[in-house]
Amino acid sequence: MRFSSSDGEKRYDALVQAAARTVVGLDFDGTLSPIVADPTAAHIHPDARDVLVELAEEVAAIAVITGRPARQALDLGGLEEVGDALQAAGKELYVFGQYGNERWTSTRRRIVGARPPRGLATFERDLPRLLRRADAAEAFIEDKGLAVAVHTRRLPDPDGAFERLLPPMRELAERNGLVLEPGRAVIEVRSAGSHKGLVVQRLATVLDADGFLFAGDDLGDVEAFEALDELATAGVDVLKVCSASDEQSALAEMSDVVVRGPEGVLALLARLTADARADRLTS
Incomplete structure (x- = not known):
């Protein structure tokens, strides 16, 4: 884990203090799941379920925001089971597929989608x-x-x-x-007209978030990072996390924190959980 600057470290500390009112947004491929040659075999990292369930106790909500169809993400990630665990803790899991054109929540349990685009x-x-x-x-x-x-x-x-x-x-x-x-x-x-940045903005508004962390790995996540910049100007505590690899590091220069692949993302989320819990218990 590497902070891009002293500002990145300050943003992390601010997010820890705002954790109870923070939304955590996560890309799927390259962030929760390792990149593999066969996209139908891109299963979620084996530690992800436990990390997300623990994290849910300290944050407002967790959202998986992916270019994949929502059903694929749910099945490959075992996310319905994760949603069950979050529901038991009184928290919500959101899954946005195809850049926000499909939506699923652990409360409604139904994928709501748009029609295929013309052309x-x-x-x-x-x-x-x-x-x-x-x-x-x-x-x-x-x-x-x-x-x-x-x-x-x-x-x-x-x-x-x-x-x-x-x-x-x-x-x-x-x-x-x-x-x-x-x-x-x-x-x-x-x-056209749908991207991860719009999902981030919508979630921040609907959930009245005081904090927002988003972790992604490639160019499809740029709009999400740009949305976080806009939220920051409105006073929301934000943290941009790049899941870097040898293949792609396009987000590194835009990020507050750079980690190494899904293992690095999960290590960061586990650290956020521990730091937020310690802050809550001592405040």
Whole structure:
């Protein structure tokens, strides 16, 4: 765990004191789950359940905010079981899938989602031809229902294929009224008008949060960090956490704290739990 500056350490200390009124937002892939070649096998870190249940005793709420479909995150993360444990403690678990287009809570237990965006069917129809032209025909295509993701990790030259695909996929997405989101060896195309930053802002407002921590690992989390900056100007105590890796460190310069992958994220959350508990018991 590394604070980016003395300001980062001060922000952490302020969040400890505001823990009871703090929302903790977490990305899934690369933050709670290690990055793997097969996205359908990206199970949550084995220590995550216990860490999140302990954390819930000291904070206002926990939210998993991911580009994955909500059902995938629930199943791969065992998050319904985590939600049960949080409910028993009188706390809420929120799961926002597909950048906020899908919502699930441990109280309602039902996924509420939007309709597929216009243009997505046309994009998917034209995508195989685009992949062939970019010499990436064997890339793994993940149909998310409300979005489509192209994974280059399994290709012989994943970085080269990623760079070749970005321009034509962006052009095809824009032609169909969609937006492109690059990630770690993955390019996702989805509807405009929804991103993690909007989820952060909505949660902070609905829950009347005095503190907000968000942990993420790649470019899809930039809007969440920007939303935290806006909350900070409104007097909310915030902490931006980068789950860094050898592949991606795009968020490091924007962060208050840099940790190493899911294990580092969980270690930070466990430390926050212990420090918040100690602060509560001595105040």
